[in-house]
Amino acid sequence: MRSVLFAFLLGLACIGLPAPSRAQDFTRTKDVIYGRKFGTALTLDVFTPKKGANGAAVVMVVSGGWFSDPNSINSPIFRQLFGEPLKRGYTVFAVVHASQPRFTIPEAIxxxxxxxxxxRHHAKNYKIDPDRIGITGGSAGGHLSLMQGTAGDPGNPKALDPVERASSRVQAVACFFPPTDFLNYGGKDKYAFAPDGLLANFRLVMDVREFDPKTKLLERISATKARDLARKVSPVTHVNAKSAPALIIHGDADKLVPIQQAELIMARYKEAGVAAELVVRKGRGHDFNGAAKDFPVIADWFDKHLKKK
Incomplete structure (x- = not known):
């Protein structure tokens, strides 16, 4: 699993791309703590345009294989991905989540x-409109983005923590080659995390355990529970008429996340009457080769759905 993940992250760092926004065009606030998990800080970086801010925000999920490395924020691919929205006046938040193998997909969500x-709770401090937040990412980051677009919730008004009272919904999603249905992965009734599944190398991300009062230990959940959980963390499960408009860019030669995954959720969006678009890149696999032309497309989607009319 590590070799697959490192190859993916190495690909992010080595792609030749045009230069992102110059450093003097924005300010960067590093390692803002947005939460804590078992005593460990969860952090995000904030990129604010020095001029021309449009009041909208784009969240960039830093994730490959559900592994979130803050150093990836400095890679050419991520700098180009958020550089385009920055040039257009968006405030960008690069979010790092708790990573596998220690943490699972439900925890990343x-x-x-x-x-x-x-x-959203601190929108006034960041000078953004809490009702104009978009989200982007690739692969696992795309999956997590779509989960926000389909399963974000209004918050808990009774929560003691004021942050938890805020909504986690977003108003637009634009992502690359995301897993969308773990129970029909590459074909009907094909479980992504089965020993022979396409994501078998990533099985640890679904190694969920529950406390057993008899043994007083954390025991692995049953296969039945695991599949039910896989359904719950699949974005296709949650698509409804209130889902955020979604753009997916996907290569038709992707062998790790088949384009069938994008097609499945596009069908759900159509049924629900949600604005959605699939951009197919011929011959592209599970990588960002040739993706430089896609970043303006991503930013255009946010312009369409987040800019004030």
């Missing part, structure tokens, strides 16, 4: 939820 609540 909870972290991104928390980050959106935090950003």
């Amino acid at each position: 909870a972290d991104v939820n928390r980050s959106i609540r935090f950003i």
Whole structure:
């Protein structure tokens, strides 16, 4: 699993891309703590345009294989991804979540939820409109983005923590090659995390355990519970008429996340009457090769759905 993940992250760092926004065009606030988990800080970086801010925000989920490395924020691919929205006046939040193998997909989802609540709660401080927040990411980051777009919630008005009272919903999603249905992954009834599944190398992300009062230990959940959980963390499960408009860019030669995943959720969006678009890149695999032309497309989507009319 590590070799697959490192290859993916190495690909992020080595792609030749045009230069992102110059350092003097924005200010960067590093390691803002948006939450804590077992005593460990959950952090995000804030990139604020020095001039021309449009009052909208774009959240960039820093995640590959549900592994979130803050150093990736400095890679060419991520700098180009958020550089385009920055040039257009968006305030960008690069969110780091708790990573596998220590933490699972449900926990990563909870972290991104928390980050959106935090950003919305502090919207006035960041000079952004709490009702104009978009989200982006690639691969696992795309999956987590779509979960926010389909399963964000209004918050708990009775929560003691004021951040938890804020909504975790977003108003637009734009992402690259995201997993969307773990129970029908590459074909009907194909479980992504089965020993022979396409995501078998990432099985630890679904190694969920529960406290057993008899053994007094954390025991692995049953196979039945695991599949039910896989359904709950699949974005296709949650698509409804109130889901955020979504753009997906996906290569038709992707062998890790088949384009079938994008097609499945696009069908759900159509059924729900949600604005959604799939951009197919011929011959592209699970990587960002040739993606420089896609970043303006991502920013255009946010312009369409987040800018004030």
